[in-house]
Amino acid sequence: xxxxxxxxxxxxxxxxxxxxxxxxxxxxxxxxxxxxxxxxxxxxxxxxxxxxxxxxxxxxxxxxxxxxxxxxxxxxxxxxxxxxxxxxxxxxxxxxxxxxxxxxxxxxxxxxxxxxxxxxxxxxxxxxxxxxxxxxxxxxxxxxxxxxxxxxxxxxxxxxxxxxxxxxxxxxxxxxxxxxxxxxxxxxxxxxxxxxxxxxxxxxxxxxxxxxxxxxxxxxxxxxxxxxxxxxxxxxxxxxxxxxxxxxxxxxxxxxxxxxxxxxxxxxxxxxxxxxxxxxxxxxxxx
DNA sequence: CTCAGCTCCTGCGGGC
DNA sequence: TGCCCGCAGGAGCTGA
Numbered sequence: 001x002x003x004x005x006x007x008x009x010x011x012x013x014x015x016x017x018x019x020x021x022x023x024x025x026x027x028x029x030x031x032x033x034x035x036x037x038x039x040x041x042x043x044x045x046x047x048x049x050x051x052x053x054x055x056x057x058x059x060x061x062x063x064x065x066x067x068x069x070x071x072x073x074x075x076x077x078x079x080x081x082x083x084x085x086x087x088x089x090x091x092x093x094x095x096x097x098x099x100x101x102x103x104x105x106x107x108x109x110x111x112x113x114x115x116x117x118x119x120x121x122x123x124x125x126x127x128x129x130x131x132x133x134x135x136x137x138x139x140x141x142x143x144x145x146x147x148x149x150x151x152x153x154x155x156x157x158x159x160x161x162x163x164x165x166x167x168x169x170x171x172x173x174x175x176x177x178x179x180x181x182x183x184x185x186x187x188x189x190x191x192x193x194x195x196x197x198x199x200x201x202x203x204x205x206x207x208x209x210x211x212x213x214x215x216x217x218x219x220x221x222x223x224x225x226x227x228x229x230x231x232x233x234x235x236x237x238x239x240x241x242x243x244x245x246x247x248x249x250x251x252x253x254x255x256x257x258x259x260x261x262x263x264x265x266x267x268x269x270x271x272x273x274x275x276x277x278x279x280x281x282x283x284x285x286x287x
Numbered sequence: 288c289t290c291a292g293c294t295c296c297t298g299c300g301g302g303c
Numbered sequence: 304t305g306c307c308c309g310c311a312g313g314a315g316c317t318g319a
Contacts, residue, residue: 003312034295034315058313076313077297104297123296125313141314168290177314184312253312275291278310 002074004149004182005222007058009229009244010080015053017082017115018062022049025110033106033124034075044068044130045109057145057181061136069133071141075125081118145181149218154180156212163203163211170206171199171274174214183218186253187225189280191217193252196262198286199272199279224249252280260285 002010026045028037038044049065062070072080096102107119107128119128131139146162147153162179163170173179174188183191192199194217197210229244251261256271260282267284 006312034313073313075296076311101298121296122298123311123313125295166289172290175314186312276293277313 002058002078003184003187004055004058005187005225005229005246006244007060007074007182008055008226010074011053011055011060013082014060014062014080014117017117018050018053018111020049020051021115022047022112023109024112027108027110029106029108033121033126033128034073035127035129037128038130041128041130045070056137056142057148057177058184059142063133067133068130069136071127071129071131071136071139072119073127073141075121075123075127077123078119078121078126081120083116083118084114144178146177146179147181149180149182149222154215154219156208156215159215160206160208160211163206166203168203169199169274170197170201170203171279173203174218175277180218182222185277185279186250187218187221189253190221190251192286193262193281194221196285196287198283199274199281201287252282255280 023045024047026042028042031037044066045064048068051063051065054061054063058073060072060074062072064070072078074080101120101122104122104124105118105120106124109117111117119126127141129139129141136142147158159180163173166173168176171188171192174183174191175185189199191214195210195213197206197214203211225244225246228246228249252269255269258269260267260269262282262285265282265285267282269280269282272279272281
């Protein structure tokens with residue numbers, strides 16, 4: 001489900017609920033999701049205070065008073081619900097629009113003050129892990145990540161160099177978390193559309209200038225999406241991974257058959273499949 | 288090393 | 304109504 005903007009939205013929702021609060025109880029309802037949970041997960045969480053909530057790429061990192069960091073990955077369908085003390089009282093109660101989804105509530109944390117956090121993941125591609133905070137950047141899931149797209153290490157010169165010699169389509173290159181960390185299918189489609197670059201173009205055959213033009217496009221689309229996610233958070237006060245209002249602003253993703261919205265372009269958004277995943281683009285203005 | 292294809296899992300919507 | 308198919312926002316693993 002979530003790409004960087006959705007994960008950041010979840011982090012921003014969780015931070016005020018978790019930071020400074022002690023985890024009073026951890027209920028782990030299955031052995032793991034994509035991978036087995038770390039040994040003694042419940043015991044290692046119980047009694048710990050969350051110092052700070054961070055994000056790296058599509059991972060949320062909770063630094064705990066024990067000196068360990070809890071790493072969350074939401075996979076395709078992961079979400080986190082925040083239930084206040086005065087919300088639905090019993091585990092498994094109707095806290096979803098579709099109550100049967102509650103059967104995928106895999107982990108539940110009860111915090112000091114009574115707030116409950118529920119990690120729900122229908123498809124179970126998500127993950128939780130614990131590792132020592134000082135070495136968290138060396139965690140196998142984090143060690144090979146490229147720069148943050150909203151950070152200083154991501155600029156035109158970097159991206160042009162990262163693309164050099166690559167024979168893979170630029171669509172696949174931007175999805176490669178080692179090149180830039182946090183993009184997914186939606187925002188790659190949107191950034192390519194904004195820059196007029198075909199998803200089929202080989203990364204290594206883009207001019208340096210065109211490669212560099214992707215940087216502000218990526219930064220802008222991510223920033224706009226985070227802002228839209230934040231607005232939906234205020235309304236629903238949930239940190240679940242739903243797309244915020246930004247989904248109504250997609251110009252390419254999911255718009256097959258619709259008119260291209262670029263100024264002066266009379267083309268039509270088309271869906272193709274690249275390495276097993278949908279790409280939406282305008283063959284007229286994206287070359 | 289690079290790259291394409293497969294895989295994990297469940298639910299939903301469309302066509303018949 | 305039921306069945307089958309394709310599709311879904313991720314990303315690690317395998318083998319060429």
